[in-house]
Amino acid sequence: MEDQIITAVLVSIVAFFSVFVITPFLIKYLEKRNLVVKDYNRKGGAMVARPGGISIIIGVIASELILYAFFPSIHILAIVITSSLAFCVGIVDDRKVMGGWFKPVALAFCAIPILLLGAYDPGLAFPLFGFVKIPVLYIGLVIFMIPITGNTINSIDVLNGIASGFTSIASFALSAALFVMQNYEIAIASLALGFVSLAFYRYHKFPSRIFPGDSGALVFGATYGAIAIVGHVEVIAAVALLPAIMNSFLFLSSMKKIVEHRQIKNPTFLSDDYKLGATHDKDAPTTIVRLIVAAKPLTEKEIGFVIFKLAIFSGILAVITAFLMDVRI
Amino acid sequence: MIAGLVYVFVFAMWLLILVGGGLMVVMVGPLSFGGSDGFDPILNSGIKIAIALLIIAAWIFILSKVKNWIFQKQLKS
Numbered sequence: 001m002e003d004q005i006i007t008a009v010l011v012s013i014v015a016f017f018s019v020f021v022i023t024p025f026l027i028k029y030l031e032k033r034n035l036v037v038k039d040y041n042r043k044g045g046a047m048v049a050r051p052g053g054i055s056i057i058i059g060v061i062a063s064e065l066i067l068y069a070f071f072p073s074i075h076i077l078a079i080v081i082t083s084s085l086a087f088c089v090g091i092v093d094d095r096k097v098m099g100g101w102f103k104p105v106a107l108a109f110c111a112i113p114i115l116l117l118g119a120y121d122p123g124l125a126f127p128l129f130g131f132v133k134i135p136v137l138y139i140g141l142v143i144f145m146i147p148i149t150g151n152t153i154n155s156i157d158v159l160n161g162i163a164s165g166f167t168s169i170a171s172f173a174l175s176a177a178l179f180v181m182q183n184y185e186i187a188i189a190s191l192a193l194g195f196v197s198l199a200f201y202r203y204h205k206f207p208s209r210i211f212p213g214d215s216g217a218l219v220f221g222a223t224y225g226a227i228a229i230v231g232h233v234e235v236i237a238a239v240a241l242l243p244a245i246m247n248s249f250l251f252l253s254s255m256k257k258i259v260e261h262r263q264i265k266n267p268t269f270l271s272d273d274y275k276l277g278a279t280h281d282k283d284a285p286t287t288i289v290r291l292i293v294a295a296k297p298l299t300e301k302e303i304g305f306v307i308f309k310l311a312i313f314s315g316i317l318a319v320i321t322a323f324l325m326d327v328r329i
Numbered sequence: 330m331i332a333g334l335v336y337v338f339v340f341a342m343w344l345l346i347l348v349g350g351g352l353m354v355v356m357v358g359p360l361s362f363g364g365s366d367g368f369d370p371i372l373n374s375g376i377k378i379a380i381a382l383l384i385i386a387a388w389i390f391i392l393s394k395v396k397n398w399i400f401q402k403q404l405k406s
Contacts, residue, residue, distance in 0.1 A: 126350030136375075239343055253393055
């Protein structure tokens, strides 16, 4: 137990401080090379550095490799490889605008190392009811899981700090659930993701100094999905991610198809006092932000806090789900 | 008010996951076709996948109805 506590502390420190220290240098480098985008919701339309995925992937790889040094298992290796491949997919999308189907298909390939390394258990554990073994179906689930978690986190990366703050809360909740289930090795892996996203949030929160870009958002999502698979906590991970899944569900049920986010109409408008309100455009998608501002316009910061409170709520549901895993009806 | 409805929707999603999971474990898991005749295991898995997909489709359908019911006013605005 003492070894695990020392590892957890060391991995958390490396995860947090690698991103915390590298990101300011990355911001300067990106600004110098004019790799900036306009933040339309900000007064004066400030230019913000992008993509921040580089510091995020460095944080993930550094911390997970430290964990691998203490617990050399294929599970940790699978997380590192999947995250790295997702970063490559994201950086391609950051540099060149790809079609709506590019990310889901490319992310599906990122799941292949998990299958090749055999870092999964071909069954699903459900609270209250038990375990169901689904060998063939589970392979499909692994291939679908990474695109789903990757695109789900990417789809909530719409306002300052949301993607990193949300990932941080969901990862800490998943980590708590894994500790409850005594899966310490993967709990520490999830803790690392939580600290990486927390350190990035420091620069991503309103007013953002850097955006994660597709490379950052996909690393957040794919790492989270890989942890869920190798930790055998797919259902709990889905519960912790419910507000983001809800956002994707609302979006898809209103748009009826997968489209690249740059092609969609803005579901919100910016008022003169820099508050976001819900648009009345019938062709614009329904999203969680549109619902939150439907009653009255809110500032970007206020919307962020509403979403974080929702993330904490679903995180609590995830931990409850972990406790229910040992209960049978 | 709307924020409260979003919490209700997230909670409904959680309940649907628990119920859907229960159906998977209770119904789909123990299913076995063919018995001693040696029914092709791939076909066996194929049928299970079809049933699982039906459960997912039902999950999405119910969720759409719950969404329309909870957010009726907001979605119309």
